[in-house]
Amino acid sequence: MPNKCPFCQRKYSRSGAYKKHLRNAHANLDIVLASTIKYASSPTTNDNKGSNILPHEGHLHLDSNYESDPDPTGHAYGAFDDISHKSDTEILNETACPLPSKPLLYEGAGESIGDVKGFEQEQSNLCQHPWSPFSSAHGFKLASWFIEGQVPKSRINEYFSSGLGNASSAGYSSMHTLENLLQALDPHSPYLQWNEGQVDDGKRTLPFFYRNILDCLRYLLRQIAYRDDFVYAPCREYDTNGQRIYAEMHTADWWWDLQVQPHNPFLSKHSLTETRRHFRQVRHLFRS
C-alpha cells in the first residue's frame, strides 16, 4: 500500500525515497531525522558537503522562526540550528562533568610470556607475496571469483580447456591444480582439519564431523585480521559520573571473577560469582 507524505500528499512506498523527499522538499520543516542531524552536526567543517545535500537554501532562510538567526554566510544549516545546538542544561553539565575515568585493568592479566617464532618473517612474506601461493593477483582474483560465485568444477575445467581463460597468467589450468593452490592458501589451515566419528544409536551407524576445539581457538587467535580488536584481559569501565559500565563481556563481572589471580591461587572464583548473585537477589527482595 503506497503511503502519503503528510506535508504534500505525495505517495511513497519505500522509506529511502521518502527520506530523500523529506530532505529535499521539506527541509524547512521541523522534521527531526537522524540523517539530517548527522549532516548538520558539523556546519563549520563540512560546508561544501552540506550545501550539496540540502540544495534549497532559499526555503530554509524563509522559514526562520527559530531562536538562532540564520547563518549570514548563507549556509544551509540555519534551519537545524535548534537541533545541532545543545540546550543550556546540557552545556552546563558538560562543563561540570569531569573527563571519562580510565578503565580499571586487571593487573597482570593478558601479559605475554614470549614472542612467536618467525612472526616477523611471516608478516614480511605476506607483504612481499600477498597472493602466494598464486603467482599473480589475477590468478587470486579469478580463483576468488570462481569460489565465491560457486562455479561448478566441471565448468571451471571447461573454462580453461575451451581457451577462454589464460592458464599462464592465472597460474593454474584446471580445478585440480586450483584446489591444490587453495589448500596452500591459508598457512594456518592445519588447525582446521576435520575429524570423522561414528555414532551407533542402536539401529544404524551415523557419521559426524568435528574439529579440535583447541586448534580452532589457536586459529582464531593467530589471525592478523583481528589483531587490533583482541581483548586479552578483563577491565572495569566507568562513565563520567563514576558509574560502572557493562557493555562487552570483558567489562562485566564474570571474566573478572574468573580471572586467575597469581597472588591468591586458592580463592574460589566460582564462589565469588555465587556470592555476587546472592547479594543481587537479596537486594531485589528489599526493593520489591
Added chain:
Amino acid sequence: MFDQTHLTNFSGDKKAWPVYIMLRNLPAGRRNSPTSMAVLLLALLPIPPKLSKSSKADQHQRQINADTLRDVFELIFASLEDLAHDGVPIDCADGKVRRCFPILAAWIADHMENVALHGIKSNVCPRCEVPAVELGTNMKVYPVRDYAIYHHYNYENWIGETDNADITPESLGISLGQNVFYGLNRVSMCDLHKPDMLYTVYLGIFKHMMDRIQGFLKKHGRLEVFDEVGKALPPYPGFLVPKKAYREVTQWQGKEMRNLGRCVLGVLAVALRQPGSAQLIPFKRALGCVRALVNFNMMAQYRSHTAETITYMEDYLDTFHKMKDIFLEFRVTKHIRTKIDEQRMVLRHDRPKTRECIALAKRRQMRDAAREEETKRRMDLIFCESHFNFIKMHLLSHFCDHIHQFGNIPMYSTKFGELAHKTQMKAGWRQSNKNDASRQIVQSYSQQHGIRMRLLNLESL
C-alpha cells in the same frame, strides 16, 4: 552456538545440526559481523530420528539418543580438559605468546536445544529451580540449578538419597539424560544459558502479547481501527511499513516482530482513543502493560548499561508483570475450551426440564437467566485456568542479572547463528550432490573461508 536447521524447505526433510565456535576476546561488533569470518564451524552432529512421545520403545530410543549426544560432546570437549586450570601457551595475532585458559562461557541456542543438552524438561528454566506454576511471576528467589548435584543423584532411587522427600526429579524438572557440559572445569553450567532477544522477546513474548492484544481489541470493538491504523503508518527511515494487518499475516519473522515493536504502542494508543466510561481503566492498564513491555525491550537492546539503566529495566519488567493481568482472559487454550464444554454440558443437564407447563414469558426469563449464569461461569473458569506460566515469561527475569555478569544482551542473540547457517550450511548443501552431503558441506566452505581470511589479513597489514 548450537542450533538445528532445515536444509530443505519442501521435500526430503533434510536437517543439519551444526555447532559453531566464537571467541569472546573479540568485541561483539567484530565477532558477529558476517564479513569478519569469526564464526567457525566446530562440528556437524548426527540428526537423531524423530520419535513419538507415547511409545515405550521410543522412550528407550530417546534415552539412547541422549547418551549418544553426551558421548559426542565428551569427544568434542576432550581437548579442553585441564586447560581451564593450567592454561596453555597460544600464539597470538600480535606476535606474542600468552598463557590462555580456554573456558566455555556461553552456549547460544534456542530453548529446546538447551533442554536437550541440560537434560531438563521443556517447561523448566535451565538457570534456576523455579516451579512450573510460578513461571509467570517476577520473583528471583529460586535457587540456582546445581547440575553437579543432579549428576550424583541416582535417578531411579532419588528419594532415598535426598534429605527432603518432596524434592523429586519431577519437581525439579529433570528429564532423562545428563547435562552434556558436566565435567568441564571452571564452567558454571547454569550460566551457559543466555538470554535471547530473537526467540524469547520477538518471537516469544511479543508474539504472545500480540495474540492477547487482538483478543482485547476484539472484546472492546477496536480491532478494525487497530488494523487500519497499522496499515496507514507513514514510511520512516529504518522502519518497514507493515503492508498487512497483524491478523492477516500467518507467519511472523523475528525482524518483522522487532519492527512491530517499534510501532505497536502508538498504534494501540490511537486504536484505544476516546474510551467509554467503563473502558477507561482497562484501556489505561492495557496501554500501561504494552508500554512497559516495549520499554523493557528497548532497554534490553542497549549495547552498554549502567546500574541506572539496569534499574530501569527491572522497573519496566515489574510494571509489566503488575499490569499483565488485564490480558489474562484473552488466551483460551484447548485445555480450557474442553473444560468450558464440559461445564456447559453439566449446566444444561442440571437445568429443570419442566418447560411445557410454564408460560412463554417466564420460560424466556429462565432461559436468559441460564445464559447469564453460563457466561458468568465460563468467565470464572477462564480467569481461574488462564495463566502466564510459560517459560519465556520467566526467562525475562534473568536478563538484568545476566548484564551484570556477561554484558549486553543483543550480542548473545541466536540470530547470528541463523546467519551462519545461511553461509556455512545451506550454501554448502545447495552445492553438494545431496549424497553424503555432510562431508561436502564441511569441505565446500573451507575454500571460501581461506580466500576471505587472506583478504582480511591483507587489509589489516
